[in-house]
Amino acid sequence: METKIIDGKAISAAVKDEVKEKTALLFEKFGVKACLAVILVGSDPASAVYVRNKKRACEYVGFESLSYELPEETTQDELLGLIDKLNADDKVHGILVQMPLPKHIDEKTVIDRISPAKDVDGFHPMSVGALCIGEPGFVSCTPAGIIQLLKRSGVEIAGKECVIVGRSNIVGKPMALLMLRENATVTVTHSRTKDLPAVCRRADILIAAIGKAKMITEDYVKEGAVIIDVGINRDPESGKLFGDVDYENVFDKCSAITPVPGGVGPMTIAMLMNNCLEAAIRLSGAKL
Numbered sequence: 001m002e003t004k005i006i007d008g009k010a011i012s013a014a015v016k017d018e019v020k021e022k023t024a025l026l027f028e029k030f031g032v033k034a035c036l037a038v039i040l041v042g043s044d045p046a047s048a049v050y051v052r053n054k055k056r057a058c059e060y061v062g063f064e065s066l067s068y069e070l071p072e073e074t075t076q077d078e079l080l081g082l083i084d085k086l087n088a089d090d091k092v093h094g095i096l097v098q099m100p101l102p103k104h105i106d107e108k109t110v111i112d113r114i115s116p117a118k119d120v121d122g123f124h125p126m127s128v129g130a131l132c133i134g135e136p137g138f139v140s141c142t143p144a145g146i147i148q149l150l151k152r153s154g155v156e157i158a159g160k161e162c163v164i165v166g167r168s169n170i171v172g173k174p175m176a177l178l179m180l181r182e183n184a185t186v187t188v189t190h191s192r193t194k195d196l197p198a199v200c201r202r203a204d205i206l207i208a209a210i211g212k213a214k215m216i217t218e219d220y221v222k223e224g225a226v227i228i229d230v231g232i233n234r235d236p237e238s239g240k241l242f243g244d245v246d247y248e249n250v251f252d253k254c255s256a257i258t259p260v261p262g263g264v265g266p267m268t269i270a271m272l273m274n275n276c277l278e279a280a281i282r283l284s285g286a287k288l
């Protein structure tokens, strides 16, 4: 059986094009220009790249984007003051604070301050709670993107055994809730799981969100499994990116796999755009 490479670039482009079309419609029919505010504190180079990519995506889909690049010494109160101002601004539909924040600012306090109606990252406790009990709310972009990758690649989820490696608040846990919503039978594993390879070999769909380059080898994979690799690990010497999955080693054993780069990564920004459009539709009361 031939292994299918799940093309995150193509699928994310399709999602962005759909957002672009609806963004234009929202403006034409209701005069609403979707708007995302992005806040960056400090000068972390990786964060600066992420913010630049988000601004580019806003431009592509036709959003207004407001960019706040604040100095490292910005106080927590100053940042919270800006969030309050954006929460109250009817023209702003999504607010994103790029993580990580400098050490003197408490990330949880900042996340909690963003209005859940504008929480396009899906990190607010109310967004997470809504996901948990199946109510409408924003879903963390990376796991939401993985559901799109699976569905748009024709992978059936209902009734399948899904094993997730990693239990972080931004990937592993929301991923488990989403797969449960899609009627998979879900197992969440972590660094204290006993005999991880044996647990992973149960998976029809194996999702790796660990942060350890090439950890998942063929020993962890059932013949014919679908593998989703969330990991982004940069080799400090070559600068090359590697996933959490040993791609070459597992390739022949699985039925489908996401590459790194070009798999899960591009979906995250596409889903951010999708969430922000959704926020603009909900906040404006438009019926598209």
Ligand code: NAP
Residues within 6 Å of the ligand: 142, 165, 166, 167, 168, 169, 170, 171, 172, 189, 190, 191, 192, 193, 196, 209, 210, 211, 212, 230, 231, 232, 233, 264, 265, 266, 268
């Ligand atoms: P994280 O917060 O560090 O969580 C890592 C998880 O992996 C933890 O739950 C940890 O278990 C588990 N783990 C670590 N070592 C393990 C081991 N040897 N065996 C089993 N489980 C182990 O990381 P994250 O934020 O979820 O990110 C995971 C990876 O995805 C990173 O490479 C990150 O760069 C990447 N990522 C990519 C995107 C994207 O857009 N593609 C988005 C977000 C993250 P414990 O809980 O027991 O410590």
